[in-house]
Amino acid sequence: MAYRLIIAMIPISKSGNEIDELLERYEVLSMWRAESPEGQLILNILIRREKTEAILNLLQKQCAGIEGFRVILVPVEASIPIPEGPVRILPGEEKEEDRDTIILEDLVDMLGSKELVDRLSRHEIYADISDISRVSNVYIVMIILSSLVAAIGVLNNNVAVIIGAMVIAPLFGPNMALSLATVLGDIDLAKNALKTNFTGIVTALIISLLIGLFAVVDISVPELLLRTQVGLGSVTLALASGIVGALAFTRGFRTTLVGVMVAVALLPPLVSFGLLLGSGNFFLASGALLLFLVNMVCINLAGLLTFLIQRIRPIIPEKVKRAKKMTNIALIIWILSLLIFINMILLRRGVFDVIRL
Amino acid sequence: MTLRLIEMSLPKGFKEKVVDLLNEYNVIEIMDFEISNGLTLYKILVTTEDSESVLDQLEKSYSHLEGFRIFIMPVQASIPRIEENNNGISISEDKGKNSEKSERISREELYTNVRSISKPTRVYFVMVILSSLVASIGVLNNNVAVIIGAMVIAPLLGPNMGLSLATVLRDYDLALSALKSIILGVGTAIVISFIVGSLVSFDPSIPAIALRTDVAIAGIFLAFASGMAGSIAFTTDVSSALIGVMVAVALLPPLAVFGLLLGAGYYYLAIGAFLLFLVNLVCINLSGVLTFYVQRIKPLHTWEALSAYKITYLAIGIWIFLLIVLLALIQIRKII
Numbered sequence: 001m002a003y004r005l006i007i008a009m010i011p012i013s014k015s016g017n018e019i020d021e022l023l024e025r026y027e028v029l030s031m032w033r034a035e036s037p038e039g040q041l042i043l044n045i046l047i048r049r050e051k052t053e054a055i056l057n058l059l060q061k062q063c064a065g066i067e068g069f070r071v072i073l074v075p076v077e078a079s080i081p082i083p084e085g086p087v088r089i090l091p092g093e094e095k096e097e098d099r100d101t102i103i104l105e106d107l108v109d110m111l112g113s114k115e116l117v118d119r120l121s122r123h124e125i126y127a128d129i130s131d132i133s134r135v136s137n138v139y140i141v142m143i144i145l146s147s148l149v150a151a152i153g154v155l156n157n158n159v160a161v162i163i164g165a166m167v168i169a170p171l172f173g174p175n176m177a178l179s180l181a182t183v184l185g186d187i188d189l190a191k192n193a194l195k196t197n198f199t200g201i202v203t204a205l206i207i208s209l210l211i212g213l214f215a216v217v218d219i220s221v222p223e224l225l226l227r228t229q230v231g232l233g234s235v236t237l238a239l240a241s242g243i244v245g246a247l248a249f250t251r252g253f254r255t256t257l258v259g260v261m262v263a264v265a266l267l268p269p270l271v272s273f274g275l276l277l278g279s280g281n282f283f284l285a286s287g288a289l290l291l292f293l294v295n296m297v298c299i300n301l302a303g304l305l306t307f308l309i310q311r312i313r314p315i316i317p318e319k320v321k322r323a324k325k326m327t328n329i330a331l332i333i334w335i336l337s338l339l340i341f342i343n344m345i346l347l348r349r350g351v352f353d354v355i356r357l
Numbered sequence: 358m359t360l361r362l363i364e365m366s367l368p369k370g371f372k373e374k375v376v377d378l379l380n381e382y383n384v385i386e387i388m389d390f391e392i393s394n395g396l397t398l399y400k401i402l403v404t405t406e407d408s409e410s411v412l413d414q415l416e417k418s419y420s421h422l423e424g425f426r427i428f429i430m431p432v433q434a435s436i437p438r439i440e441e442n443n444n445g446i447s448i449s450e451d452k453g454k455n456s457e458k459s460e461r462i463s464r465e466e467l468y469t470n471v472r473s474i475s476k477p478t479r480v481y482f483v484m485v486i487l488s489s490l491v492a493s494i495g496v497l498n499n500n501v502a503v504i505i506g507a508m509v510i511a512p513l514l515g516p517n518m519g520l521s522l523a524t525v526l527r528d529y530d531l532a533l534s535a536l537k538s539i540i541l542g543v544g545t546a547i548v549i550s551f552i553v554g555s556l557v558s559f560d561p562s563i564p565a566i567a568l569r570t571d572v573a574i575a576g577i578f579l580a581f582a583s584g585m586a587g588s589i590a591f592t593t594d595v596s597s598a599l600i601g602v603m604v605a606v607a608l609l610p611p612l613a614v615f616g617l618l619l620g621a622g623y624y625y626l627a628i629g630a631f632l633l634f635l636v637n638l639v640c641i642n643l644s645g646v647l648t649f650y651v652q653r654i655k656p657l658h659t660w661e662a663l664s665a666y667k668i669t670y671l672a673i674g675i676w677i678f679l680l681i682v683l684l685a686l687i688q689i690r691k692i693i
Binding site: 002003005029030032033034044046074075076077078079080081082118159162163166226229233236237240241243244247251253255256258259260261262263264265268 | 361366390391392393394396398412415416420425426427428429430431462463465466468469470472473474478480483484487488490491494495497498500501502503505506507508509510511599600603
């Protein structure tokens with residue numbers, strides 16, 4: 001689905017012509033207007049899905065706060081004739097932002113070339129991500145069940161079952177939501193995401209601790225051991241997959257996301273930690289915990305950086321400031337904790353060597 | 358059964374003609390609205406399976422008109438529920454005689470989906486680089502889950518599907534961009550894993566590596582069957598089936614193993630991994646072209662369809678020839 005249809009309902013009191021003129025600056029693929037009996041202007045705009053954001057921003061700026069204004073975004077499977085060539089937004093409108101930029105943003109602008117910035121609109125990503133980051137009964141049930149599945153998979157050394165638990169992956173969404181909330185300066189979403197994350201982690205931990213207390217945990221099981229080994233490779237792996245995951249979210253690649261969930265899974269290390277802790281294997285448990293933390297920090301860091309490079313930003317001035325502040329704080333927190341964890345990995349390896357000697 | 362909403366804009370005054378024209382097809386509903394610029398908007402509800410014949414008819418009849426545009430949108434549900442009988446839906450006896458029965462999405466929809474994932478964009482290269490890294494680390498750590506993750510990220514499957522579709526549709530532009538994506542993507546993946554392989558020291562007897570250095574004859578059937586399943590998944594609405602296919606006949610892990618072994622200097626084993634990759638590649642393309650051909654995906658106009666058939670036969674011949682050459686090479690390698 002490479003196209004989107006923007007349907008905007010605008011009360012006639014707002015002069016439609018004005019908007020028409022503004023929209024002419026953007027090369028939309030097709031546009032028409034109709035009037036509803038109640039005196040509403042209905043604009044239909046067909047556009048490439050990567051180009052929706054500029055128009056949504058424009059409509060939002062022009063019409064926000066007007067009674068009866070609403071925009072809906074509908075996916076389009078195909079279009080005949082096939083639109084030719086890339087549809088470029090004509091210069092203007094975009095570049096009137098105040099330029100009291102910090103060095104980081106300039107760097108991000110340099111990195112984010114035009115093509116890499118092609119992505120779904122902020123609005124669509126927001127709708128997708130906030131949908132999977134809410135604490136609901138279904139979410140808690142999913143966490144409980146996938147923890148059970150992961151625990152059984154790990155204890156029985158069954159890779160297929162473990163992968164199944166990874167794909168259920170209810171922990172990936174909330175972490176992406178946290179990154180998105182940060183770059184958008186959206187405190188509500190951030191709170192929600194943190195709450196969901198916390199609830200999920202605690203639930204999974206309780207379940208696996210209980211299983212660890214009562215079941216026989218054989219620490220020579222390869223799949224369990226695999227989740228206690230953490231090295232610098234794990235950091236690279238988690239960062240790389242985290243970036244792929246964030247890209248998949250911003251471009252709407254659903255299947256890719258599944259791969260990411262499997263490559264940088266949060267649940268199996270967390271569950272292994274619970275199992276090992278419950279059965280009293282504290283040194284191995286620390287490895288699993290470290291792997292879980294490294295994965296989580298890397299996902300957040302990768303998500304944050306990817307969203308920054310893709311220039312996902314709020315448009316309301318007060319939120320812009322807040323977003324900058326939140327982004328800077330979050331970057332410092334994630335990078336610092338990553339450095340600490342890398343240090344711990346190296347230290348732990350030293351301890352391990354001593355034990356082996 | 359899924360539904361599609363076709364929206365079409367035409368100049369005013371075609372209403373009766375459109376209704377007449379579509380009378381012979383399985384159309385569930387037609388609505389029309391006056392819109393700006395003297396155009397009329399038609400909203401036509403059809404089942405996904407019937408959408409292609411309706412679209413073809415509309416495009417043939419009206420594409421020369423000023424203001425003509427069609428787009429196709431997914432529909433989640435419809436009320437009242439649409440009754441389904443053995444032949445799918447049919448509203449009256451003689452309706453539907455023109456509707457070619459197929460169980461796939463329309464050509465235009467397939468084209469839009471495939472084209473968007475077969476272009477050599479920067480995001481594609483970022484994906485290839487990152488998934489090669491993920492695959493290399495997974496292989497080196499012998500971590501099956503991570504390798505499967507890299508398989509599912511699968512950036513290389515799209516361009517290969519693009520090449521097959523370009524063949525049956527005789528679309529040179531799509532073929533060129535798909536070929537470019539494949540060659541550059543494969544090159545990038547080899548470079549990345551070569552670098553990892555020359556930096557890290559590892560033991561080539563790791564099961565995850567050993568598994569990917571040998572091609573058995575069964576592997577060819579596996580690749581062929583999964584390639585077909587993948588093409589069918591592309592032409593229907595089942596995207597979750599695609600994930601299974603990506604895992605079953607993965608292109609990236611053998612490629613990453615090839616790069617790793619090459620980087621570390623194990624040339625004999627490296628050749629085995631590369632042969633496995635090539636077999637998978639050829640099988641995916643062969644099964645893709647065959648599946649699309651069997652599903653009668655062809656260009657709209659008859660004169661184009663004829664030359665498309667020629668190209669399709671030629672492509673099938675080339676792929677089969679390559680497969681035979683590969684089999685010979687595999688045998689020769691075993692003897693040495």
